[in-house]
Amino acid sequence: xxxxxxxxxxxLFGFTLFFGTLLLALLGPLVLSLDVEQRVGLAxxxxxxxxxxxxxxxxxxxxxxxxxxxxxxLYVGLVAGxxxxxxxxxIGLYGGYKGGLVDDLLTSVTNxxxxxxxxIVLILLSASLEEGRSLSLIALLIGCTTWTWTxxxxxxxxxxxxxxxxxxxxxxxxxGTAHIVLLHIMPYLLSYIFMVFILQTASGIxxxxxxxxxxLGPYDSISLGKILNEAVQNEALTDGAWWAxxxxxxxxxxxxxxxxxxxxSMESVFNPRLRR
Amino acid sequence: MDWLRHHPTLRHMIARAxxxxxxxxxxxxxxxxxxxxxxxxPVGVLMARASxxxxxxxxxxxxxAYLAEFGLVHVDDKGQLVRDAAGxxxxxxxxxxxxxxxxxxxRGDLGTSILQYPRxxxxxxxLALPWTLCLQLPTIIIGWVVGNLLGALAAYYRGVxxxxxxxxxxxxxxxxxxxxxxxxxxxxxxxxxxxxAVGGYxxxxxxxxxxxxxxxxxxxxxLPFFSILxxxxxxxxxxxxxxxxxxxxxxxxxxxxxxxxxxxxILLYMFRNAMLPQLTGLALALGGMVGGALITxxxxxxxxxxxxxxxxxxxxDYPLxxxxxxxxxxxxxxxxxxxxxxxSLLDPRVRASQVSTR
Amino acid sequence: xxxxxxxxxxxxxxxxxLTRFGTRVQAVDDVSFQLNKGEILGIAGESGCGKTTLVSxxxxxxxxxxxxxxxxxxxxxxxxxxMDREQIRRDVLGRKIAMIPxxxxxxxxxTRRVKDLATDMIVSHDDRAGKREISExxxxxxxxxxxxxxxVLDAFPVELPAGTKxxxxxxxxxxxxxxxxxxxxxTSALDVSTQKSVIRLLFDLMDRGIISSMIFITHExxxxxxxxxxxxxxxxxEFVEYGSTEQVIFDAQQPYxxxxxxxxxxxxxxxxxxxxxxxxxxxxxxxxxxVGCRFAERCPSVRSDCAQHKQELRVVQLRKVRCQYx
Numbered sequence: 014x015x016x017x018x019x020x021x022x023x024x025l026f027g028f029t030l031f032f033g034t035l036l037l038a039l040l041g042p043l044v045l046s047l048d049v050e051q052r053v054g055l056a057x058x059x060x061x062x063x064x065x066x067x068x069x070x071x072x073x074x075x076x077x078x079x080x081x082x083x084x085x086x087l088y089v090g091l092v093a094g095x096x097x098x099x100x101x102x103x104i105g106l107y108g109g110y111k112g113g114l115v116d117d118l119l120t121s122v123t124n125x126x127x128x129x130x131x132x133i134v135l136i137l138l139s140a141s142l143e144e145g146r147s148l149s150l151i152a153l154l155i156g157c158t159t160w161t162w163t164x165x166x167x168x169x170x171x172x173x174x175x176x177x178x179x180x181x182x183x184x185x186x187x188x189g190t191a192h193i194v195l196l197h198i199m200p201y202l203l204s205y206i207f208m209v210f211i212l213q214t215a216s217g218i219x220x221x222x223x224x225x226x227x228x229l230g231p232y233d234s235i236s237l238g239k240i241l242n243e244a245v246q247n248e249a250l251t252d253g254a255w256w257a258x259x260x261x262x263x264x265x266x267x268x269x270x271x272x273x274x275x276x277x278s279m280e281s282v283f284n285p286r287l288r289r
Numbered sequence: 290m291d292w293l294r295h296h297p298t299l300r301h302m303i304a305r306a307x308x309x310x311x312x313x314x315x316x317x318x319x320x321x322x323x324x325x326x327x328x329x330x331p332v333g334v335l336m337a338r339a340s341x342x343x344x345x346x347x348x349x350x351x352x353x354a355y356l357a358e359f360g361l362v363h364v365d366d367k368g369q370l371v372r373d374a375a376g377x378x379x380x381x382x383x384x385x386x387x388x389x390x391x392x393x394x395x396r397g398d399l400g401t402s403i404l405q406y407p408r409x410x411x412x413x414x415x416l417a418l419p420w421t422l423c424l425q426l427p428t429i430i431i432g433w434v435v436g437n438l439l440g441a442l443a444a445y446y447r448g449v450x451x452x453x454x455x456x457x458x459x460x461x462x463x464x465x466x467x468x469x470x471x472x473x474x475x476x477x478x479x480x481x482x483x484x485x486a487v488g489g490y491x492x493x494x495x496x497x498x499x500x501x502x503x504x505x506x507x508x509x510x511x512l513p514f515f516s517i518l519x520x521x522x523x524x525x526x527x528x529x530x531x532x533x534x535x536x537x538x539x540x541x542x543x544x545x546x547x548x549x550x551x552x553x554x555i556l557l558y559m560f561r562n563a564m565l566p567q568l569t570g571l572a573l574a575l576g577g578m579v580g581g582a583l584i585t586x587x588x589x590x591x592x593x594x595x596x597x598x599x600x601x602x603x604x605x606d607y608p609l610x611x612x613x614x615x616x617x618x619x620x621x622x623x624x625x626x627x628x629x630x631x632x633s634l635l636d637p638r639v640r641a642s643q644v645s646t647r
Numbered sequence: 648x649x650x651x652x653x654x655x656x657x658x659x660x661x662x663x664x665l666t667r668f669g670t671r672v673q674a675v676d677d678v679s680f681q682l683n684k685g686e687i688l689g690i691a692g693e694s695g696c697g698k699t700t701l702v703s704x705x706x707x708x709x710x711x712x713x714x715x716x717x718x719x720x721x722x723x724x725x726x727x728x729x730m731d732r733e734q735i736r737r738d739v740l741g742r743k744i745a746m747i748p749x750x751x752x753x754x755x756x757x758t759r760r761v762k763d764l765a766t767d768m769i770v771s772h773d774d775r776a777g778k779r780e781i782s783e784x785x786x787x788x789x790x791x792x793x794x795x796x797x798x799v800l801d802a803f804p805v806e807l808p809a810g811t812k813x814x815x816x817x818x819x820x821x822x823x824x825x826x827x828x829x830x831x832x833x834t835s836a837l838d839v840s841t842q843k844s845v846i847r848l849l850f851d852l853m854d855r856g857i858i859s860s861m862i863f864i865t866h867e868x869x870x871x872x873x874x875x876x877x878x879x880x881x882x883x884x885e886f887v888e889y890g891s892t893e894q895v896i897f898d899a900q901q902p903y904x905x906x907x908x909x910x911x912x913x914x915x916x917x918x919x920x921x922x923x924x925x926x927x928x929x930x931x932x933x934x935x936x937x938v939g940c941r942f943a944e945r946c947p948s949v950r951s952d953c954a955q956h957k958q959e960l961r962v963v964q965l966r967k968v969r970c971q972y973x
């Protein structure tokens with residue numbers, strides 16, 4: 014299966030893009046010297062030698078800010094994605110497998126949170142936290158509010174797997190819930206859960222960008238969304254200072270896009286019906 | 290209630306309505322609780338502004354007036370503050386405040402803005418909402434129609450058109466809306482200067498139903514409109530395309546072909562069956578249109594709900610934030626309920642399962 | 648159209664399909680047979696042996712990735728190879744030949760009432776028919792096949808039980824009184840008593856003259872004993888034995904046919920108490936060109952040179968057998 018994936022051109026394309034961005038984030042700071050503290054020029058200076066992306070509204074090197082922001086955004090995306098996937102998978106698996114009253118209860122709760130718009134909850138939560146908004150906290154918040162979609166999807170899969178013979182056999186043999194779920198249901202869902210994780214990461218990054226653009230971003234670090242927020246607030250947009258927002262926009266687009274492509278290509282490999 | 294047994298669909302709808310009411314209560318609770326978790330009291334902020342030139346007696350009177358206005362202290366029937374033995378006003382409990390909030394919200398009174406005191410929140414929203422609706426409604430509907438058509442065509446004819454169209458649609462649906470917005474603002478607004486970059490209308494103009502104003506407003510409308518439209522079209526096309534591809538591969542389409550049924554009738558089958566989930570998508574998108582373009586509006590400095598929320602957040606204006614979020618949530622809930630009802634009426638498979646339960 | 652022409656005549660038909668990588672798979676390789684009015688031909692074989700592809704070809708349904716390689720198919724003496732799609736749709740499908748597909752239970756459009764689907768079918772072939780005339784016709788036909796017409800016609804497929812759905816599919820397929828009905832595994836998803844009633848219904852339609860000939864496809868060879876007049880056993884795209892029902896079932900000459908009979912449970916007298924023996928292995932991959940006997944790998948009586956010589960159909964004991972050692 015993995016081989017088929019590697020042969021798909023769209024998967025390779027998406028994966029290379031994302032991996033490239035990841036490399037940039039991880040290795041950039043090691044290879045290039047970054048400085049987000051020092052003023053190296055006047056506000057919104059155009060790119061010049063030594064500072065390929067000019068300066069921001071405070072005169073700080075834009076390139077360093079960009080790389081820092083990239084790391085922060087990726088961090089939030091991955092953490093939020095992990096939290097959301099874990100939460101959603103656990104809830105979905107448990108409800109889907111157990112069925113009955115437990116399932117009804119969990120489904121009601123899931124539907125409740127599904128219907129209430131996540132951005133709204135995030136806005137309210139972040140606004141109420143005021144100064145306490147660290148990067149990790151935001152990541153946690155996003156993870157805790159975006160798990161609902163995963164829960165519903167995983168539950169549907171678990172419920173259909175529950176009807177399979179080998180699961181029924183395991184139940185008859187008296188194996189406990191955890192054992193059955195981990196050994197008999199999870200293995201079939203691994204590829205699905207991975208795809209879900211990719212989507213959750215993408216939505217986590219976008220959620221962070223949205224929240225930061227609204228001014229509710231992390232107060233202790235810079236993220237791609239916050240870069241954009243500052244650009245809009247300080248009118249970099251209207252001044253034409255493209256270096257202050259274009260690279261950040263491009264990066265967000267590339268990350269989201271590559272993750273979606275990876276997900277779509279995985280879907281067409283793992284789901285044969287769409288394969289023609 | 291015997292007749293209820295004979296109308297499973299009605300029973301289902303009542304059950305759903307009840308569930309949505311419950312969800313509404315949860316949403317209102319969240320809207321009430323969260324902003325109050327911080328310790329900024331609206332009265333404190335207002336006092337800080339107002340008390341500068343007042344002596345202590347007048348200041349205390351003003352403070353008590355504010356407290357009463359925001360429902361933070363008990364008020365008797367004549368409008369006088371209820372006082373305890375020491376003469377100090379009696380604060381209301383959180384529960385009482387919540388009840389007051391709930392009853393006022395149901396009546397449409399969303400409170401007073403702190404930042405723009407004494408403007409009412411509902412007034413601020415009332416001025417901003419039309420801009421958002423004018424931006425969202427056409428884009429959602431046109432985008433839905435065009436996107437579904439293109440998607441169906443791509444699925445049915447495949448070939449060259451599909452091979453070109455599919456990656457393009459994938460691209461536009463995967464790009465985040467605000468990123469496209471930023472790129473369009475920069476390219477078309479700043480660089481090429483084809484359209485204005487920010488704002489809803491020319492500076493100095495006052496919103497009115499005059500030709501001059503409408504002409505100016507439509508000029509400012511173009512960029513935000515297209516930045517959303519492209520994404521909607523791409524998104525819908527992708528969805529419709531995979532729905533149609535699925536439908537085309539089903540047994541019943543194969544059987545219809547075996548029977549020798551006209552191609553155009555089979556297309557109709559495919560369309561109608563693929564349409565159902567797309568219709569629900571439309572209804573949900575319409576429900577989300579109030580809060581769906583927040584970021585885009587911020588980028589274009591468009592005077593809609595997005596701008597309102599932005600300024601509210603910047604100024605810690607909790608009543609305004611709460612009011613906007615409540616409005617957005619309620620419209621989503623209504624849309625979801627509507628979709629539930631629609632599906633149970635239209636899809637024979639869902640109707641059948643309603644009959645079989647119980 | 649001459650009276651003596653067979654209802655269906657297939658001459659050296661070869662059908663292939665192209666996989667998404669462009670590989671050619673010869674699904675039907677040089678098949679010939681004839682079906683006259685009033686006859687019932689049973690086609691038996693494992694899943695994937697090409698039965699469904701063969702009958703699709705017989706109806707002229709060469710829709711990519713399925714392609715006609717060579718050979719002729721004649722209906723009532725007239726060749727349908729080379730007919731354009733619209734002509735096949737109008738004149739052949741549903742009118743001269745009707746197919747009751749595999750998985751008939753999923754074949755009804757879930758969002759369309761039975762009567763609307765049936766009307767679509769009639770109108771697609773005869774657009775002059777009036778509404779009242781059509782609903783009369785539907786009601787009459789459905790009553791004749793033993794269905795509660797009023798309830799069933801107005802229903803959505805999801806409201807009907809499996810047995811009723813099967814009858815509905817048979818009813819709709821035969822609305823235009825086709826000369827030939829191809830039933831593709833009509834009984835595989837049903838319980839035994841429903842199976843019997845479906846077969847009885849098909850015979851009933853034949854008796855009443857609504858249909859005049861039938862091809863009955865199944866993977867259960869013993870089932871054909873009470874159904875068909877002649878049987879063709881298919882393996883890997885070829886007919887390996889073709890003769891009358893008595894010959895093929897009771898006196899099979901081809902090793903595959905024998906193995907197939909031996910692997911089936913049968914409730915018939917004389918066959919009870921027999922232990923079924925599975926056929927080891929799997930059918931050959933038709934992507935590759937196979938030189939010798941296609942059954943050689945799995946044949947219990949294989950000889951050393953079976954895999955080298957291409958096996959032709961020869962007449963052995965008054966029926967056609969594809970085996971040089973039969």
